[in-house]
Amino acid sequence: MTKYSTVLGTEGERSPASQKASFFAVVKKDKKAMFGLITLSIFTFFAIFAPWIAPHDPTAMDFEMMIAPSLEFPLGTDDLGRDLLSRIIHGTQISLLVGVSTVAIALFFGVAMGVAAGYFGGWVDMIIMRYIDLQWAFPNFIIAVYLVAVFGAGLLNVIVAISLAFLDDFARIARSMVLTIKEEQYISAARVSGASDFRIMWRHILPNAVAPIIVQATVSVSYAILGEASLSFLGLGVESDTPTWGLILADARSFISRAWWIGIFPGVAIMLTVLSINFLGDGLRDHFDVREVKDV
């Protein structure tokens, strides 16, 4: 149905080595991508060292609540007197964890499914593609909501739900790449020289399909982070005592007329993270000459 996937342009065939080297070339010549990389590095640093960086305990309450931004509380405090800056810094952990882990899982299984479908063809292709087509008919976020409806909320379930929701994107790209690459002469050469199916897929096909998969993975991380934030916001995410950006904003709803800072800063954190990933993804897309990727 009407969805787009990544399509490789004319310049797509590069060796894996030049792709690795060129990642830094992308960032160097593209100011947007540079901004993205720096911002993401800062957020990653926050996530790893959150307990040491955060000025206060993110769960420590105080009777004096909703203090406006001040020197002691740079971003103010929330309705239970908890320091907002510390909560946002700790929230980085869940966002990045969910963003990266879900895409890693979806990439692994999705690419495996797509490569198997494209390489073996026949009934393997038919069974896998029937499933993928079914999933393709629905937006990822809706699939994630459906799955949380069945599994229930909680961090692990959210990761499973979002990973499953992204499966079809990677499977489709991998399959279409394999279908093109399969016809290349070097694949026949490898086959004639006695390489096993697995070796051909792993050593000869995958390295040449990397570019569009990287671009899709980058975009998917941004959607996964938005998805997690939305699920948390709706009360379908992690447990309610964990500070996450979506949850802080959900709590903020009742107080926005009295304490604007609770409603603004966590959203700025989400936007900056997603914007950085989009900038980076855009730079990579231009560089690898992969056409516009779309997904929801």
Added chain:
Amino acid sequence: MSRFLVRRIFGALIVMFAVATLVFIMLRLVPGDPIAAMLYDAGDPDAVDEIRTKLGLDRPMYVQYGKWLWNAVQGDFGRSIYGSRVEVSRLLMEALPRTLSLASLSFIIAMVIAVPAGLIAATRRNSRADYAVTFVAFLGLSMPDFWLAILLIIAFAANLHWLPAIGYVPLAKGFWPWLSHLILPALAVGTAFSAIVARMIRSSMLEVLNTEYMRVARSKGLSERTLIMTHALPNALIPVVTVIGIAFALLMSGTVVVENVFAIKGLGRLLIQGILNRDYPVVQGTILVVSAIFVFSNLLVDVLYSIIDPRIRLQS
């Protein structure tokens, strides 16, 4: 055309059947007894048995499945577990116009912003206006819709008091009350879609402006305005039709979240409240209706697109 149409309708029906089956299977895998959730006192085994028999849950799985499917086809999804045990179909009928109002207004607002923005960006390439459009589009894509909703409430409802912060008023009670309650949510839902469309129009306009027929038109001495409005824009809009499928996806995902911020009792709020309350009949019914909206709007887009561009029909 008719063969294409039959094949696509058949495909859509199969997808709906698969979704209905999955919903049935999955909600029976859920841990916890739905009857225990319905009873105030689950300790009475006779009461549990009585309800089990009454609801037909003591019958074999395939009988339950057949019955459920048969009822669902007729629009009967059972009753809500909570409160006055309202029929799910009634809840859905009340929710549907709210969600459709929100989604269509979001679509209109998004297009009204996106088309001129994309046009200006393309015709004044690399100007300040172009950079501004590109940057704002990036922001629009990166902002979570529920946060944008909160920002809009802070600005236009809590501080300026121009528009109401929450709720929904049916169109029957007047155009302005209906519209005023929907403007902020529609902006929150439509922004991401608007960003996608603006970028798309910009790039497809740039492509069209470079074609041979544009050079011919220009060499005829047509004014720049005629050139853009009658030759370039219509052609640049063709690929945009394909994003209408994406529009449904984005707008429906958006309404699910944003309805919950503005307390609009549409399908999204019904779905989320159903999940939070473990009100399974409501969840099942809403999932089926939301899925049906997707599947058939995708079908509609494919058919429309095949009318605009007949080459589509010959593929696959």
